[in-house]
Amino acid sequence: MSELLQKAKKAKECARVLSSKTTEEKNTALLKIADFLLNETDFLIRENEKDLEVARNNGTNEGIIDRLTLTAERLSDMAEGLKQVADLPDPVGESLTEYQRPNGLGIEKIRVPLGVIGMIYEARPNVTIDASSLCLKSGNAVLLRGSSSAIHSNIALVKVVQDALKQTAIPSEAIQLLEDTRRETATEMFTLNDYLDVLIPRGGASLIQSVVKNASVPVLETGVGNCHLFIDETANPEMAISISVNAKTQRPSVCNAAETIVIHQKWADQHFEQLVKALSEKNVSFVGDQKAQTYNQTIVQATEEDWANEFLDLKVAIKIVDSLEEAIEHIYKYGTKHSEAIISEDANNVTTFLNEIDAAAVYHNASTRFTDGFEFGFGAEIGISTQKLHARGPMGLEALTSTKYLVRGNGQVK
Amino acid sequence: MSELLQKAKKAKECARVLSSKTTEEKNTALLKIADFLLNETDFLIRENEKDLEVARNNGTNEGIIDRLTLTAERLSDMAEGLKQVADLPDPVGESLTEYQRPNGLGIEKIRVPLGVIGMIYEARPNVTIDASSLCLKSGNAVLLRGSSSAIHSNIALVKVVQDALKQTAIPSEAIQLLEDTRRETATEMFTLNDYLDVLIPRGGASLIQSVVKNASVPVLETGVGNCHLFIDETANPEMAISISVNAKTQRPSVCNAAETIVIHQKWADQHFEQLVKALSEKNVSFVGDQKAQTYNQTIVQATEEDWANEFLDLKVAIKIVDSLEEAIEHIYKYGTKHSEAIISEDANNVTTFLNEIDAAAVYHNASTRFTDGFEFGFGAEIGISTQKLHARGPMGLEALTSTKYLVRGNGQVK
Helix, strand or coil: CCHHHHHHHHHHHHHHHHCCCCHHHHHHHHHHHHHHHHHCHHHHHHHHHHHHHHHHHCCCCHHHHHHHCCCHHHHHHHHHHHHHHHHCCCCCCCEEEEEECCCCCEEEEEEEECCEEEEEECCCHHHHHHHHHHHHHCCCEEEEECCHHHHHHHHHHHHHHHHHHCCCCCCHHHEEECCCCCHHHHHHHCCCCCCCCEEEEECCHHHHHHHHHHCCCCECCECCCCEEEEECCCCCHHHHHHHHHHHHHCCCCCCCCEEEEEEEHHHHHHHHHHHHHHHHHCCCEEEECHHHHHHCCCCEECCHHHHHCCCCCCEEEEEEECCHHHHHHHHHHHCCCCEEEEECCCHHHHHHHHHHCCCCEEEEEECHHHCCCCCCCCCCCCEEECCCCCCCEEECHHHHEEEEEEEEEEEECC | CCHHHHHHHHHHHHHHHHCCCCHHHHHHHHHHHHHHHHHCHHHHHHHHHHHHHHHHHCCCCHHHHHHHCCCHHHHHHHHHHHHHHHHCCCCCCCEEEEEECCCCCEEEEEEEECCEEEEEECCCHHHHHHHHHHHHHCCCEEEEECCHHHHHHHHHHHHHHHHHHCCCCCCHHHEEECCCCCHHHHHHHCCCCCCCCEEEEECCHHHHHHHHHHCCCCECCECCCCEEEEECCCCCHHHHHHHHHHHHHCCCCCCCCEEEEEEEHHHHHHHHHHHHHHHHCCCCEEEECHHHHHHCCCCEECCHHHHHCCCCCCEEEEEEECCHHHHHHHHHHHCCCCEEEEECCCHHHHHHHHHHCCCCEEEEEECHHHCCCCCCCCCCCCEEECCCCCCCEEECHHHHEEEEEEEEEEEECC
């Protein structure tokens, strides 16, 4: 039997055991993993060094090497994260509705774990621990499939996790890593409907699209955010500029960063240069439509690609419009339904924007950078869903649960 | 452009318009459709006759011909169903949570329509109207793909629906039928991610599996119910027999009918013959394990197939066990996580069963036949979900919605 099939079967067995573990048993296990991570810091850094050496020899770029690197501080942050997940309320068993039917049947809907979660992700060893802790707390077994470039780090992390679990009531194989990182093995996971209840891909757009297109196991799609700010005619100029700078520059590589700023012409007439100056000071470069170029001739004409894609960089597209409706049309055409914001003091326009824009999160007078499980108060995040089924927007522990109906009768027949 | 692509594009446009229609506008449209169905009874029956003639010429079996047949009474029931959906609360816009973060951001989660729903179903013209009414009420456009054997009926029904909508505020093409019923066209729907937000297949297991396996559009899986009754040692005999007869015989062809009765040996010692007699009077035939055969030698040995599959017929499998645990193991091995019931007067056993059985609905002292949107009080049903993501068990209007976060600030940046 292949490693995949063997581990998937084991995961299914563990999921069954895990689903009835108490909150206390799960929390004890989370804290035990935190202790072990701290105690095994030297071992983990040593194993991580093997991945780093391969990466350096391959000429991997600095950004990716940085993401791949484990340090004592980062391991300590992971341990802290585990403690925070232990402190979160347990979603499993929560009663969501309870009512009685006229025939006397009592119907209660409660939260239950999903079962087995398949996690497919790229070269970030921290995802190994984040995903493990959230799956464990929500009563799910997890089968992790990380990147080959992080394989030594991941094997070491999961060894430490399993060693910790062996001292607890939680079966150690509730958290497993697929050591076989061939692409065709990941592809086999896509159709393992008998063992996996959901797949969560985390990484670049091509990884995610490959899972969405080819998986028969249900997928929680996370991904692309081509986010817009709309600066309305009545926008407070200081606020609009502060939000623009934050949404574009605070961390340009993430999905909730702004990519296009749509500006009402009347606001632009007054404040365009001030906005360009503030962004330029943060080293932002510009593309824009013809109207934007009339305000500032250094702005390069934006291509169709520019409007449609994430820059994930210190680059912004500027579109000038005559009306709220034109702004909404532009966002409808190019947005990816992730996060969109209006900066405005006009209550009617705000209401129209919040109603008509179809996105996971629609903002008024705030930065799109807040679309995040921590900022939303979930205490944790397994990803940001960009699909409409099951969960939309930041996903915390609740997104890792399903429900079941308990129906209590005294002999009712139909 | 193909009919499919043309109609899918139109559906997406209509979904956008429909999402902001008021409850009153949607209800007016539902009632208008009901009126039109009643006024066009003769036309609809005439068109339906064309399908019936083809079916008779093809030697189609009586059960299917019966499902295909439209009568004045059935059309009147459909009109009644539309009125009932109009009476249901509108899920769209419902505020699910609302709270403030320490930084002053106000976060509200509201229900929104899914967008465009692709409905793929077999030869039941009533699904055309049921699905249309639920999609319309929940603010979704729908692209219907029915069976070629019901094509005249479906074309006529959708014509009547669209004629009705033309007299209302709802765009008439919010409800469209794909007249091209070739299999390859349905297959094209599976991957129309740019236009369809969800696919709902309704019909036999092979249709549903084909959609689940091949679709990249998210699927709401409905389907197979290999449902069990467990009669515990302490079960009240009259209640156990009454529930067994009801769950097995009241409508054997449906997914929430019982297929296997698992019986504690001590209960069987007292009441086995009484149970067999009651079921036999309803023309039920039996298969069973060796122990069951020691009680009644006319019982045929059950095969692996018998335990694993739905009979969807007046046939039942009987399994005798020594303990609750053995019953739970049998259900874990063969159940399809649809509906499972325990008949027992032992509170501890009931709690264990309700906790450990993983199914959409778990019953105590009631028939599995209640797993149904109407019986659960939803007022309507688009199907019974057998998956764990998004919706599990009977799906009413809420299952046809997604959510969005509205985030209100006064200049917050991260």
